[in-house]
Amino acid sequence: MIERSNEDWLTSLQSPGKAKQGALADLREIILNSLPYAISKYLHPSDPHFDPLIQEVAQETLLRVMGRLETFKGQSKFTTWVHTISVRIALTELRRARWKEVSLDELQGGIDSDDKMREMPDQDMDVEISAEQSEIMAMIQKTMMEVLTDKQRKALVAVAVQGMPIAEVADRMGSNRNALYKLLHDARLKLKSHFEEQGITPENIRSSFEK
Amino acid sequence: MAWLKRLFRSKEKAAKPEHKMAMTSEQADKMLRMIEHTQDEELSCDEVFKLLYIYAEMASLGEDVGELFPLVEHHLEMCPDCREEYEAVMRILEKRMD
Structure with missing residues (x-):
């Protein structure tokens, strides 16, 4: 050559x-x-x-x-x-x-359905979680419900929590990778400023997991 | 836990019904880390793609790419898809079969 x-x-x-x-x-x-x-x-x-x-x-x-x-x-x-x-x-x-076999809805892991969670118990999940930690998790989830739009929350859970590729989430939402990154960026900004308004940093919350 | 109460006090009355989300503490930690590192200005995937070959080649030559391209480095921390592609290009440049 x-x-x-x-x-x-x-x-x-x-x-x-x-x-x-x-x-x-x-x-x-x-x-x-x-x-x-x-x-x-x-x-x-x-x-x-x-x-x-x-x-x-x-x-x-x-x-x-x-x-x-x-x-x-x-x-x-x-x-x-x-x-x-x-x-x-x-x-x-x-x-x-x-x-290809994974739908966005099943990735929400019961965010909209308590029944689904009971149907799919995960032995490894949160077995050792303390009461305080589980309260924090519930609060994080509640904040996401209140601060984010449905679309933002769905995308954030799929990408940041469940590890689905951005391009794949974009496909399922009729969007593209570039636009979905921007949507996630907006979602992160919203959560960050919500925490800031309350005088809390995500680091603050994270340190509770280390206890 | 004062901060926790503070976080939700203002919204208590407007709170929607309880929902459960299958999230482990590791997953929550990962998400909070991303929120913590969120910047007002971030590059999009397309903008990063246009710079990725320069960034990867300089990285393979041992340049301090974080210093030279901080916004690309930040995007690669926040975007799993771009990160994966960057690492794959680096394996080619370094002829690594991981």
Whole structure:
């Protein structure tokens, strides 16, 4: 494979004919060789889905790279820029597969239903919790009910409490990742200023868990 | 517990019916930590994505990226999706198979 500078990559990819085909083939090779480092944590290389996923992501990455070459500002290696694109495509796909069976409602963990909680007892959960801690938890929850909109609360519980990816919550709410991050930011700001108005810091509350 | 009473005194009358939420103390702690570190101005995921390749490459070269890009660093602490992607890019740059 030819060693290319950033300028070489850009010139070849924007030129017609063989130079472009050669650069695309090399870039594809680089993506195929690099992606396993990024995704083997989530999908074992022996998994039958591993190779097809890598091939598919490489193809999609090349399309996106060609579609937005002008947004590469040249402050890193060209291939690093390409890696951020391939990683985003791959992880988005993996998250979708990992979370596809989970609905937002079941993630609320009984926030709107006491019955649901009784149906799904969790042996490991809060077994050692003190009365004071459980009072604090109830208060945090009550604050969330009072201060946040339904949408903000649902998203915050799914992301911050249950660990659902922002992109997945966004999909289920008919939104997108960028907008959902902003919604969560607003929710956090609201809670923070509510606590401040009451003369309390989240740190204050957290220290109660350490007792 | 005075602060706890203070927190809810003002809302007591308007309080909605009791709800139970399945949240462990670790989860509550994580959420409170996020609230504690919330800033008025934060970058969005799209803004961070446009800087991520520069940030990752500088990090892989051992630069103090927290100092150079504090808002990107902060976003990566608050956004699990972007964090995951940043770490995956770093594994590629460092050829680490974790």
